[in-house]
Amino acid sequence: xxxxxxxxxxxxxxxxxxxxxxxxxxxxxxxxxxxxxxxxxxxxxxxxxxxxxxxxxxxxxxxxxxxxxxxxxxxxxxxxxxxxxxxxxxxxxxxxxxxxxxxxxxxxxxxxxxxxxxxxxxxxxxxxxxxxxxxxxxxxxxxxxxxxxxxxxxxxxxxxxxxxxxxxxxxxxxxxxxxxxxxxxxxxxxxxxxxxxxxxxxxxxxxxxxxxxxxxxxxxxxxx
Numbered sequence: 006x007x008x009x010x011x012x013x014x015x016x017x018x019x020x021x022x023x024x025x026x027x028x029x030x031x032x033x034x035x036x037x038x039x040x041x042x043x044x045x046x047x048x049x050x051x052x053x054x055x056x057x058x059x060x061x062x063x064x065x066x067x068x069x070x071x072x073x074x075x076x077x078x079x080x081x082x083x084x085x086x087x088x089x090x091x092x093x094x095x096x097x098x099x100x101x102x103x104x105x106x107x108x109x110x111x112x113x114x115x116x117x118x119x120x121x122x123x124x125x126x127x128x129x130x131x132x133x134x135x136x137x138x139x140x141x142x143x144x145x146x147x148x149x150x151x152x153x154x155x156x157x158x159x160x161x162x163x164x165x166x167x168x169x170x171x172x173x174x175x176x177x178x179x180x181x182x183x184x185x186x187x188x189x190x191x192x193x194x195x196x197x198x199x200x201x202x203x204x205x206x207x208x209x210x211x212x213x214x215x216x217x218x219x220x221x222x223x224x225x226x227x228x229x
Contacts, residue, residue: 017148041167042189043225048213052225063135064219071137090139098161110204113158114197121145149184151199156186166220174213
């Protein structure tokens with residue numbers, strides 16, 4: 006397990022935001038009904054829903070790699086091989102399992118934000134790489150990696166896909182891409198962000214422009 010240290014605040018390049026914007030110029034718009042958080046307006050924009058993940062391959066391949074990593078961790082535990090990849094993370098999930106949901110959100114946000122912020126070109130030698138939770142715990146990461154760990158932590162605690170979104174945004178203050186996790190709780194949309202210490206209502210944040218969002222079953226595209 007990577008030794009935790011205070012995270013550095015800041016956005017990330019998130020090259021996928023720019024690349025996706027260019028890629029989706031000609032995509033067909035197909036609105037489908039949904040009762041999920043993705044069907045709501047977020048950061049002032051409403052999105053169009055899709056179920057084919059091919060236009061966002063980093064998320065699609067991340068989900069596949071995460072399932073393989075989960076299986077590896079389960080095998081490690083079953084065979085009692087020692088220090089399994091998710092030891093500290095599983096301990097957190099077990100501790101929070103029966104706590105109220107707001108406590109779960111705060112604890113998950115605090116836990117992930119303990120890791121350092123490290124750019125992908127330093128960590129992986131590429132401009133944009135989306136980490137599995139195990140990779141994040143081993144090497145820390147940048148904005149979307151914080152968001153992924155929070156998303157997967159809440160899924161492990163029983164939050165449904167309809168209640169969660171990983172969101173790629175343009176930070177209009179900094180002029181760069183960023184990624185955050187949104188959660189629906191008691192009818193309110195809450196923001197978990199590595200640039201912000203506390204969990205807060207998303208409606209209080211006005212400088213994020215959503216580009217796309219996703220859960221494990223659907224994704225949404227936003228245009229100003």
